[in-house]
Amino acid sequence: MTLVPVLRKSDVVVCCGTGGVGKTTVAAALGVIGAREGRRVALVTIDPARRLADALGLDTLQNEPHPVPVDNLVGTEGGELWACMLDARETFDDSVRRYAHSEAQADRILANRFYRNISGGLGGTQEYMATERLFELTNDPRFDLVIVDTPPTRNALDMLTAPRRLVRLLDNRLFRLFMAPSKLRLVNAATQTLLRSVGKVVGGDVIADAIEFFHAFEGMEAGFRARSQDVLELLHAPKTAWVLVTSARQEAITEARFFADRLADSGISVSAVIANRITPTFEPLPGGMVAADVAPFVENARRLNAEAALQRAALNALGPITAVTDRGTDLHDFDALVWMAAQLTVAPNVAGRGPRTDRKRRTVGA
Amino acid sequence: MIDLGDTRLLIVAGKGGVGKTTVAAVLAEWARRQGRRVALVDIEGRPGLGAMFGHDEPLGFEPITLADGLTARSIAADRALVEYLNDHGLQRFSKRLAESGALEVIASGAPGLRDLLVLGKVKQLALAGDSDLVIVDSPASGHGVSLLRSPQGLLDAVRGGPVRVQAEDVLTLLHDPVLCCVALVSLPEETPVNETLETAIALRDQVGVRVAGVFVNQIAQGAELEALSLPEADLDRNQWAALTAATNFTLGRVRAQRLQIARLSEYLVVGLPALPVFTLGGLIECLS
Numbered sequence: 001m002t003l004v005p006v007l008r009k010s011d012v013v014v015c016c017g018t019g020g021v022g023k024t025t026v027a028a029a030l031g032v033i034g035a036r037e038g039r040r041v042a043l044v045t046i047d048p049a050r051r052l053a054d055a056l057g058l059d060t061l062q063n064e065p066h067p068v069p070v071d072n073l074v075g076t077e078g079g080e081l082w083a084c085m086l087d088a089r090e091t092f093d094d095s096v097r098r099y100a101h102s103e104a105q106a107d108r109i110l111a112n113r114f115y116r117n118i119s120g121g122l123g124g125t126q127e128y129m130a131t132e133r134l135f136e137l138t139n140d141p142r143f144d145l146v147i148v149d150t151p152p153t154r155n156a157l158d159m160l161t162a163p164r165r166l167v168r169l170l171d172n173r174l175f176r177l178f179m180a181p182s183k184l185r186l187v188n189a190a191t192q193t194l195l196r197s198v199g200k201v202v203g204g205d206v207i208a209d210a211i212e213f214f215h216a217f218e219g220m221e222a223g224f225r226a227r228s229q230d231v232l233e234l235l236h237a238p239k240t241a242w243v244l245v246t247s248a249r250q251e252a253i254t255e256a257r258f259f260a261d262r263l264a265d266s267g268i269s270v271s272a273v274i275a276n277r278i279t280p281t282f283e284p285l286p287g288g289m290v291a292a293d294v295a296p297f298v299e300n301a302r303r304l305n306a307e308a309a310l311q312r313a314a315l316n317a318l319g320p321i322t323a324v325t326d327r328g329t330d331l332h333d334f335d336a337l338v339w340m341a342a343q344l345t346v347a348p349n350v351a352g353r354g355p356r357t358d359r360k361r362r363t364v365g366a
Numbered sequence: 367m368i369d370l371g372d373t374r375l376l377i378v379a380g381k382g383g384v385g386k387t388t389v390a391a392v393l394a395e396w397a398r399r400q401g402r403r404v405a406l407v408d409i410e411g412r413p414g415l416g417a418m419f420g421h422d423e424p425l426g427f428e429p430i431t432l433a434d435g436l437t438a439r440s441i442a443a444d445r446a447l448v449e450y451l452n453d454h455g456l457q458r459f460s461k462r463l464a465e466s467g468a469l470e471v472i473a474s475g476a477p478g479l480r481d482l483l484v485l486g487k488v489k490q491l492a493l494a495g496d497s498d499l500v501i502v503d504s505p506a507s508g509h510g511v512s513l514l515r516s517p518q519g520l521l522d523a524v525r526g527g528p529v530r531v532q533a534e535d536v537l538t539l540l541h542d543p544v545l546c547c548v549a550l551v552s553l554p555e556e557t558p559v560n561e562t563l564e565t566a567i568a569l570r571d572q573v574g575v576r577v578a579g580v581f582v583n584q585i586a587q588g589a590e591l592e593a594l595s596l597p598e599a600d601l602d603r604n605q606w607a608a609l610t611a612a613t614n615f616t617l618g619r620v621r622a623q624r625l626q627i628a629r630l631s632e633y634l635v636v637g638l639p640a641l642p643v644f645t646l647g648g649l650i651e652c653l654s
Binding site: 251326 | 463479530594
């Protein structure tokens, strides 16, 4: 599938890929295309470069989407482009307020040191909150297409496993036993001894904070659990498209291939692969012997062509790709986004072998 | 090239995708060729580090020998935590702790704990004397800064006990400019250079570790064309246009890269060229 149909048909587009490949810029350019196709697009960016943030009108960290101030962006088809920057902690705080039974309960949790540690630092929190934000915006009637940039993780699956990881943490049996009614608590004297010993080694405050947190969280797990299931279903939904972004660097290609395989393992096929910053080919070149003063120029062009050929060969491992040519400079301003959008819509596909597609979609939660 | 002197611990840091693993491998091979016994340490268990030396299987907790005078291992946080609990008289519990998921809860509640225990293990390797130099390929996330910030973070959070002692010991090593330094890795592009400058400041102000230099990967070839001009003789119009376009492309790249590298001038910069075909030996030749 090429990009335009993906942007026409999907409700959600997840851009994933390793760091340093221009993923955020590509996500923004996809937003431009989506808006031009008449979609009302919400773009969730994560930590964009300063000038890209400026181009999108995001002068401060804004968890709330706001319209990208561009007059000539779209025609008359009702397309819109809104952008926001993910604030993981604010999103997490909002979820806590949503599922808390009272304001007092929410306040107790938000003030707890264990909570502040997990909302800021638990591995996968940023991924989890990106999916949470994605879910909220998907259900926001202002938008009909949500494009989400993903945090620079080492593993594409962090997006998929993060919701469940939090639930597993909340479900922790040992701590649940510890909070059981006092009659049962006697039975668990051994558990108490265990936690006390651990506390001696890692610091008693850590354990005390954790216990207080689990007490405060009592009764809220069900809400989080149900939500994480909904989020997982959304990530696996047929109208959710996964777009893989890579550069022509060998490490990025290896990672992209690894991402595609891991996604296939969880029953998700990649809708499109975008290869960013591809070296162009220069032709025709003079053949045979050339004059000495021309030789260095021919050598340079041949070197670039060889680089381009190597890139294409390496990219073959990823199957059909949409290539974006290297301009030799960084892409950050809005004109550059429009230029990239044009490249993404007209660029010829390069055929290749492709990642595995032989896996059936698995049931969510398998 | 950076001066290793009496360095026992060299941490390679930088954002994911800039070629950190390549630089760690280049430094390891370079130090090994100088006669040092080198131990390479990977933190995340990614493929790649071993593969640079033709070892395709993932690295494990136990070291393997990659070449004469060069070993490699991967230190996973969970494994370091279990080892730490065992060392502190909790071997009876560690299996049960792991099975019940309580380890995850504990480590989540004190987020720097995993990082600190990993660094504790690294410190032990660096000072044990089995090798002359430990080179750490730091994790992609957080530019390696969060890893190095963990000891100070725990000192602020934990009032007493073995964890505090561990954090103090690790900090002493990180603060020692003779025994320990960081090599940053970047690319000659605006965003990576911005991040490198931010990382260098964070390492100085928040960690207090010495930055020995910045390795800039993927330096473009063709800078010599700047001093030449393309003659029109013997070329048809299309050939001339193609050569002009290629020259402009290369010079655009060279100039853009030069601007970015100049922004790093306050640090020692070691450039590594973009090789048509990557080989470790090829890059090492460029260093000497």
